[in-house]
Amino acid sequence: xxxxxxxxxxxxxxxxxxxxxxxxxxxxxxxxxxxxxxxxxxxxxxxxxxxxxxxxxxxxxxxxxxxxxxxxxxxxxxxxxxxxxxxxxxxxxxxxxxxxxxxxxxxxxxxxxxxxxxxxxxxxxxxxxxxxxxxxxxxxxxxxxxxxxxxxxxxxxxxxxxxxxxxxxxxxxxxxxxxxxxxxxxxxxxxxxxxxxxxxxxxxxxxxxxxxxxxxxxxxxxxxxxxxxxxxxxxxxxxxxxxxxxxxxxxxxxxxxxxxxxxxxxxxxxxxxxxxxxxxxxxxxxxxxxxxxxxxxxxxxxxxxxxxxxxxxxxxxxxxxxxxxxxxxxxxxxxxxxxxxxxxxxxxxxxxxxxxxxxxxxxxxxxxxxxxxxxxxxxxxxxxxxxxxxxxxxxxxxxxxxxxxxxxxxxxxxxxxxxxxxxxxxxxxxxxxxxxxxxxxxxxxxxxxxxxxxxxxxxxxxxxxxxxxxxxxxxxxxxxxxxxxxxxxxxxxxxxxxxxxxxxxxxxxx
Numbered sequence: 155x156x157x158x159x160x161x162x163x164x165x166x167x168x169x170x171x172x173x174x175x176x177x178x179x180x181x182x183x184x185x186x187x188x189x190x191x192x193x194x195x196x197x198x199x200x201x202x203x204x205x206x207x208x209x210x211x212x213x214x215x216x217x218x219x220x221x222x223x224x225x226x227x228x229x230x231x232x233x234x235x236x237x238x239x240x241x242x243x244x245x246x247x248x249x250x251x252x253x254x255x256x257x258x259x260x261x262x263x264x265x266x267x268x269x270x271x272x273x274x275x276x277x278x279x280x281x282x283x284x285x286x287x288x289x290x291x292x293x294x295x296x297x298x299x300x301x302x303x304x305x306x307x308x309x310x311x312x313x314x315x316x317x318x319x320x321x322x323x324x325x326x327x328x329x330x331x332x333x334x335x336x337x338x339x340x341x342x343x344x345x346x347x348x349x350x351x352x353x354x355x356x357x358x359x360x361x362x363x364x365x366x367x368x369x370x371x372x373x374x375x376x377x378x379x380x381x382x383x384x385x386x387x388x389x390x391x392x393x394x395x396x397x398x399x400x401x402x403x404x405x406x407x408x409x410x411x412x413x414x415x416x417x418x419x420x421x422x423x424x425x426x427x428x429x430x431x432x433x434x435x436x437x438x439x440x441x442x443x444x445x446x447x448x449x450x451x452x453x454x455x456x457x458x459x460x461x462x463x464x465x466x467x468x469x470x471x472x473x474x475x476x477x478x479x480x481x482x483x484x485x486x487x488x489x490x491x492x493x494x495x496x497x498x499x500x501x502x503x504x505x506x507x508x509x510x511x512x513x514x515x516x517x518x519x520x521x522x523x524x525x526x527x528x529x530x531x532x533x534x535x536x537x538x539x540x541x542x543x544x545x546x547x548x549x550x551x552x553x554x555x556x557x558x559x560x561x562x563x564x565x566x567x568x569x570x571x572x573x574x575x576x577x578x579x580x581x582x583x584x585x586x587x588x589x590x591x592x593x594x595x596x597x598x599x600x601x602x603x604x605x606x607x608x609x610x611x612x613x614x615x616x617x618x619x620x621x622x623x624x625x626x627x628x629x630x631x632x633x634x635x636x637x638x639x640x641x642x643x644x645x646x647x648x649x650x651x652x653x654x655x656x657x658x659x660x661x662x663x664x
Contacts, residue, residue, distance in 0.1 A: 158207050161216040161229035161284050164200035164239065165277060168193045172273040179266020187254050190269040194250045197243040197280060201236070208236040209654070215286075223286070224346035230286030234419075234489070234659035238412045239283045241493050242405055245500050246276045248633040252504055253397035255627050256511055260395060261308065268308070268395075275301040275401060279409050288335045288421065289345045291413065292328065295377070298409075299324045302402050306394040316389035323386040327376025334369030337362050350421050358423070358430050367431060370417055378410025379467060380474055381444035388463040396507025399459065403466055404499035408492045411473045415488065418477065424661055428480040437478030442572045444471025449579035458516050458587070459506045462499065465542060465583070468576060469495045475569055476557050482664040484560025489656050491553035493644060494541065498550060501538040501637035505531055508626035508634060521590040527624050530631060532591050534638035539584035541641045544577045549641050552648035 171193030178185040207214050208231060216229040231239065250272065257265050278298025285291050303324070307317035339345060341362045342353045357363045372383075379387040391403045418427045427433035448468025455461035469491070476488030508531050510516060514524065525532040541548035544555075554573060561570035625631050644651070 158204065158214045158216065160200040160203045160207070161214060161231055162218070164197050164204065164243070164284060165229075165281050167196040167200070168273045168277045168280070172270045172277065175270045175273065176266055179270075183263075183266060186266045186269050190250055190273055191247070193273055194243065194247040194276065197276065198240075198247050201240040201243040201280075204231050205236040205240055205655075208233055224344045224349040227290050228286045228346065228348075229284045230348065231284055232659065233655050234416065235283045235412065237489070237655050237659065238409070238492060239280060241496050242276070242279050242283060242409065245405060245496055245637075246279075246401060248636060249397055249401045249500060249504065250276075252400070252507070252630045252633040254629050256395065256397050256507055256630070259511070268305070271301045271305050272397070272401065274298075275305060279405055282409050283412060286347045287345050288338065288347060288350070292332055292335060295328060295331065298406065299328065299377075302406060305398040305402070306390050309394040309398065311393070312389065313393035316386075316393045320386040320390040323376055323383070327373045327383075329373070330369045330376065331373030334366045334371075334373060337366035337369065341366075347416070347421050351423075354421070354426075355423050358426055364431065367422065367426070367433075371414070371433065374410055374414045374417065375440075378407045378414065378470055378473075380470055381440055381447055381467060384444070384467050384470070387467060388460055391463045391466070391503075392457065392460040396503070396510060400500055400503040400507060403462070403503050404496040407466065407470050408473075408496050411470065411488070411492055415477060415485075419485075419661060424480075424664070434478045434480045437474045438566060438569055439478075441471040441474030441476075441478055442569050444468060444474060445572055445576045446579075447471075449576050449583065452583050453579065456517055456519065458509075458518050458521075459503070461518070461583070462502050462506065465502075465580070466495075466499055468580075469499065469542075472554065472557060472573075472576075475573070476560055479557075479560035479564045479566060479569075480664075481560055481563045482660055483556050483563050485660050485664060486652055486656055487553050487556030487558075487560055489659055490556060490648065490652065493651070494549040494553045494641075497637055497640050497644060498538050498541045501534060501634060501641065502542075504630070504634050504637070505535050505538070508630050511626050511630060512624055518587055518590060521587060522594045524591040527622070528626070529623060530625055531634060534634045535591075536588060537638040537641050539588065541645070543580045543584060547642065547645045549645040549648060552645055556652075 171189055175186050175189050178189055204214055214231040218227045253272065257268050261268050275298055278294045278301060281294030282291055282298065285294060303317050303321045306320060307314050338350060341357055341360055342350055344350055344353060354363065376383045391399050418424065445468045448464045448471060452461045452464035455464060473488045473491050476484040476491065506516065537548065541550035544551045558570055558573050561573060
C-alpha cells in the first residue's frame with residue numbers, strides 16, 4: 155500500500171479549472187479553451203502517474219484530510235480503476251481538443267459555459283472512478299449527471315425534451331443507487347468499499363442486504379443504459395451537440411459499467427452475484443437482449459448519429475454479457491471492452507461531428523461519394539466500423555474473442571450464438587454505410603450522375619475532378635485519426651494489456 159497525491163490531483167485540478175474557465179470568460183474569452191486543455195492534460199498526466207504507481211508498487215491510497223478510513227473518505231486506485239481513469243482522461247482530452255471549432259460555431263459568446271460544463275462532466279466521471287467510498291461515488295455521479303443534462307439540453311431541436319427525459323431516468327437511477335447505499339449503511343455502519351467488503355460476507359442472508367443489492371443494480375443499470383432501462387439514450391445522444399455526444403456516449407455508459415464491476419467484484423463477494431442471487435443469470439439475459447435489440451433497431455435507422463446510439467446499447471450489452479458469464483475470460487472481455495468501445499464510439503461520434511461541421515448530411519442515404527470529399531475521415535470511419543464488427547486486428551475483435559471464450563467456458567451456447575450473430579448484424583449495418591460512401595456514384599451540384607456520364611468505366615469524366623477534398627479542421631481531424639490509430643494499436647497490444655493490467659483487476663479465484 156502506497157500513498158500518492160495524484161488521486162486527488164486528478165479531481166481537484168479539473169474541478170478548480172471549471173470555475174476558472176467561467177471567470178476567464180468574463181475577462182478574456184480566448185483563455186477558456188487553453189484552460190480546459192491544460193486541466194484535461196493534467197488529468198491525463200495524473201492518470202499516467204497513477205497507473206505507473208499501481209503497476210510498480212500496487213494499490214494507491216489517498217486519505218482526504220488525513221482521516222483514516224472507514225471514518226474518512228479515501229481514494230483507492232488499483233489496476234481496475236487506474237485502467238479506467240486513463241481511458242476517461244485520455245478520451246476526454248482528445249474530445250476537448252476537437253471541441254473548439256464546433257463550440258465556437260454553435261455557441262458564439264457562450265463557449266466559457268460550455269467548456270465549464272465539459273470539464274465538470276469529466277471531473278464527475280473521474281471522481282466516480284477513483285473514489286473508494288460508495289456515498290462519495292454518489293456525489294460524483296450527480297456532478298457528472300447534472301453537467302450532462304445541461305450539455306445535452308443545449309443541442310439541436312428536441313434536445314431540451316431529450317435532456318428532460320434523461321434527467322427523469324437519471325434521477326430515478328440515482329435515487330435507487332442512494333437507497334442501496336442507505337440500506338448498506340443501516341446494516342454495516344460503513345460507507346468505505348474496502349470496509350464493506352469485509353463486513354458483507356457475514357450478512358449475505360440479510361434481507362436488507364438483498365434489497366440494497368437490488369437497488370444498487372437497478373440504479374447502476376439505468377446509468378449505464380442497460381436494456382430495458384436504456385430508453386433515455388437514443389434521443390439524448392442524437393440531439394446533443396457533437397462534442398457532447400462524443401464525450402458522454404463513450405464514457406458515461408462505460409463508467410457506469412465500471413461501477414457495476416466494482417460493486418460486484420469488490421464491495422460484495424463475487425460469489426454473491428453468481429450463487430446467492432441470480433444476478434449473473436439476469437445480466438446474461440439482459441445483455442443478450444441488449445445486443446440483439448441494439449443491432450436490430452440500429453438497422454432500422456436512417457440517421458447515422460441515431461444509429462450509433464442503438465449500436466451503443468448493443469455495446470453495453472456485450473459488457474453485461476461478459477459480467478454475467480461470471481468467469482475470467484468473460485470478465486476480461488468486459489473490462490477490455492470498456493477500453494475498446496470507448497475508443498470506437500468516441501471515434502464514430504466525432505466523425506459524425508466532423509461530417510456535420512463541414513455541412514455534410516446525417517442521413518446515410520446522402521453519404522454517396524463522401525470518401526472523395528473527406529478521405530481521411532472516412533478512412534478512420536472504416537477502421538472504427540471494422541472494429542465494431544469485430545474484424546482483426548482492430549481492438550473490437552479481441553474483446554469479443556474473450557467474450558466468446560467466456561461463453562464457451564460457462565457453456566452458454568445460446569449467448570455465444572448471440573455474440574456471433576451480432577457481428578453479422580453489425581457487418582450489415584456498417585457495410586451499407588461503407589457502400590454508400592465508397593461505391594455508390596455521387597451527384598454533383600446540378601444533380602448529374604457521374605457514373606451515367608461515364609458508363610464504360612474508362613477515363614474519368616471531368617465532372618468527377620470537381621470533387622474537392624474538404625476535411626474538417628485539424629483540431630477535429632487529428633483527434634479522429636489518433637483514435638482510429640488507437641483502435642488498431644490497442645488491438646495489436648491487447649495481449650500486453652490483458653497480461654499487464656486486466657488480469658490483476660480480476661479476483662484470483664476466477
